[in-house]
Amino acid sequence: MGWIEFALALIVFMASHRVPAMAGLKARLERALGRRGYVIVFSLVSTLLLFWVIFAAGRAPFVPLWDQAGWQRWAVNIVMPLVIALMVFGTAAANPFAFEGRTDGFDPDRPGIAGLTRQPLLWALALWSGAHLLANGDLAHLILFGLFLGFSLAGMAIVERRRRAGMGTEAWDRAARRTGLLPFAAMVSGRWQPRSLPSLVRLAIWVLSWAALWRLHLPVIGVWPGP
Known part of the structure; x- marks a missing residue:
């Protein structure tokens, strides 16, 4: 069953x-x-x-495939704050490129989270599933996190293609000129630099969400998240 x-x-x-x-x-x-x-x-x-x-x-x-190493648990704990940040700062932000973003209020010269990556929620899912795939070496979790990793990476291509078609190539190019799909790509290339501090409300939600996830992981999921 x-x-x-x-x-x-x-x-x-x-x-x-x-x-x-x-x-x-x-x-x-x-x-x-x-x-x-x-x-x-x-x-x-x-x-x-x-x-x-x-x-x-x-x-x-439970069908074991590989043993868990200490560095794999560290990898999860290093990645998870970034995962939560992408979710908190990406959801309902002014970002016409992502399905979780708003189409109103977007400024191509100050793209906000879209300057970091146009697909923050899908990258959060990819990082979450990839990190947990490393730390869970059994068949069920290989299927689970492997599918989610593939789902999120394929989803990026699908969402990007649909949004570009909906906006039109010229409008897309104008709106996306200071953004990137890969996280930090626009910053590394010099096309985007953060010009303002993040919202204090979203910062508080980020910290509280991480603390809640850490505290509730054992009683809810049944696994202690620490290394």
């Missing part, structure tokens, strides 16, 4: 990200809830389904 639940959870999670758009449900929900309302509802449902997939992977039969 463990493998059946795990497979079902994965299928439902993946379908929730493909079926609404293919069936026209996404457009109808956006008209009914508004763009922001749809993003909020979609994010909540996705989070609940993600927890189900994680719990189902933990309940699947």
Whole structure:
């Protein structure tokens, strides 16, 4: 039953990200809830389904593939603050390139989080899954985190292509001139430099989210996150 639940959870999670758009449900929900309302509802449902997939992977039969090393746990703890930062500063930010961003209020000369990367939430998912893939050497978690890693990397290409087609090449080029897909690429190339301090509210949410994740990881997930 463990493998059946795990497979079902994965299928439902993946379908929730493909079926609404293919069936026209996404457009109808956006008209009914508004763009922001749809993003909020979609994010909540996705989070609940993600927890189900994680719990189902933990309940699947344990098939060891490699032993866990100390450096792998350190890698997770080094990456996770960046993952949380990308989520906190990317969600509902002025960023017309990402599905979690707002289309209003974007300034191409001061692109904010889009200057760091145009796809902060998908990079957060890729870093989270890649780091946890290293630290979990069993079959169920290899499937789980490997799929999420592939899903997030493929998602970047899909979202970029759709947003470019929707905006038009010229408008995209003007809006994206100080941004980059790879994190820090625009900064390294000199096309973007941060010109203002991050929002204090988002900074507080970042710190509190990291502290909550650290504190609740053992009682909720069942694994102590420390090295």
